[in-house]
Amino acid sequence: MSLKIGFVGTGSFTRFHCNLLSKMEDVEVTAFCGTSLDKAEKAASSWNGAKGYDSLATMLDAQALDAVYICVPPMAHGATEFALIERGIPFFVEKPLGLDIELPTEILHRINAQKLITSVGYHFRYMDSTKRAVELLEQRKTGMALGHWMGSMPKVGWWRKQDGSGGQFIEQTSHIIDLMRYLMGDVEEVYAAYANRVMHEVEDGVTVPDVGTVTVKLASGAVATISNTCILPGDGPVGLQIYTDQGLLEITRDSIRELGKSFVIEHKNVNNPYVREHEAFLHAVRTGDGSGILSPYADSVKTQEVAYAATRSAASGAPVRIRN
Ligand SMILES: NC(=O)c1ccc[n+]([C@@H]2O[C@H](COP(=O)([O-])OP(=O)(O)OC[C@H]3O[C@@H](n4cnc5c(N)ncnc54)[C@H](O)[C@@H]3O)[C@@H](O)[C@H]2O)c1
Structure with a gap:
């Protein structure tokens, strides 16, 4: 069965990851959340059937996503991770985890409580x-x-x-x-x-x-x-x-x-290390086996x-x- 993936962020690295995911089997990128509806719809327009949203809650209410990729700048972390953890949705997040250590520590605390699958882009x-x-x-x-x-x-x-x-x-x-x-x-x-x-x-x-x-x-x-x-x-x-x-x-x-x-x-x-990080994460989402993820959130917090x-x-x- 195809995995349904959403993206938060519509910038250069969202495009980069999407290009790689487009070549992988049984993966569909179906949703993009941006800082404006216009940007999100533009990002979605290059994916058959994908939709753009300007609110994460609306995106998550509208679609049953298997996983979300977070590709936002360091100052924009927090609310997205908390919302995904609350809904039990596995996420891949681009490095770095934030501007400081307090927020990533709090996010990790909540991830651990949920035993959520995570991966960080230390490729x-x-x-x-x-x-x-x-x-x-x-x-x-x-x-x-x-x-x-x-x-x-x-x-x-x-x-x-x-x-x-x-x-x-x-x-x-x-x-x-x-x-x-x-x-x-x-x-x-x-x-x-x-x-x-x-x-x-x-x-x-x-x-x-x-x-x-x-x-x-x-x-x-x-x-x-x-x-x-x-x-x-x-x-x-x-x-x-x-x-x-x-x-x-x-x-x-x-x-x-x-x-x-x-x-x-x-x-x-x-080998392309970015392809490998996607394969490890998506395998974990499919099977629950996260052993191939070399950079889970808990480890990246130490970095x-x-x-x-x-x-x-x-x-x-x-x-x-x-x-x-
Ligand atoms: N692993 C790597 O090799 C690699 C390479 C490039 C970038 N990155 C990382 O990816 C992240 C994003 O970089 P980029 O090049 O895509 O930046 P970018 O400036 O091209 O795009 C950032 C996007 O995030 C959006 N954004 C900002 N705040 C947001 C929020 N609160 N909610 C939703 N969207 C928000 C912006 O509107 C923009 O679309 C950075 O942390 C960067 O370090 C990693």
């Missing part, structure tokens, strides 16, 4: 390179990691505002924190330094820092630094380097490179906690301990 976990890294790290001792997300500032207005996106480290670089946590375990302490160097002088209304570096102590005893900037004119490097007793692993969005004493081996990513701790540390100038 780096589904990359071939990450799978290979998991296998390699089973036989190695990690010492430290260096992570980075270097690029330009996305053009959407909410991204440049601290109270819209939460800043680059939460909005974007949390992918790298999440990858580090997945491969190297939980974080115990975070110390961050951020600055506004360029973007507030060249674009209007920029309140997010545009450079930052974050030092992390992990529960294993390993250490890491993760840095980011959005001052570049275009794309820059994105990835995580893990230094181990048997050499260096370099994980990017395209591949993993294993660098040993006298060898370099590169494995290119073949959010680290990212938000970095914001607090950068503001106070002091290290922040993580609860775990």
Whole structure:
């Protein structure tokens, strides 16, 4: 039987996910909820028979949806998740989980009470390179990691505002924190330094820092630094380097490179990690078996906690301990 899917948010990543879902069997996107009826109907018009709504309650009353995808900016979380939890509707939510840690913690509390199936869009976990890294790290001792997300500032207005996106480290670089946590375990302490160097002088209304570096102590005893900037004119490097007793692993969005004493081996990513995250989530919705979901809400809350701790540390100038 075909799964009926609804979307909240009508922006670029809704379109991206819809394109992938359109190629999957037994999945129908039937409903879109937007900030205006016009936007929602426009989004729905590219799907045969889909309808647009400007109210989530109206959408959920009108259609018996099997699952909902939430693709809204960080400042727009809360009411949607609460409504879906109350109705027991499984959801996939794009990262990050919000601007702070208090709201995601409250959402998690309610998810746990309902035992609801959830998945979060930390898709780096589904990359071939990450799978290979998991296998390699089973036989190695990690010492430290260096992570980075270097690029330009996305053009959407909410991204440049601290109270819209939460800043680059939460909005974007949390992918790298999440990858580090997945491969190297939980974080115990975070110390961050951020600055506004360029973007507030060249674009209007920029309140997010545009450079930052974050030092992390992990529960294993390993250490890491993760840095980011959005001052570049275009794309820059994105990835995580893990230094181990048997050499260096370099994980990017395209591949993993294993660098040993006298060898370099590169494995290119073949599978689309976004397709894999959809397959895992939709399988869970169909069968109740969530074991293929690599990034459930409960785990992503820990990533959010680290990212938000970095914001607090950068503001106070002091290290922040993580609860775990
Ligand atoms: N996993 C990834 O690789 C990846 C890539 C891109 C974006 N994202 C994430 O997806 C999310 C959305 O990004 P985007 O690129 O689609 O942004 P966008 O600005 O293109 O679209 C956001 C949409 O949300 C709508 N919206 C805002 N508040 C809303 C609300 N309360 N209810 C319903 N709709 C609301 C806006 O009107 C807009 O249609 C962001 O959190 C972003 O980080 C993830």
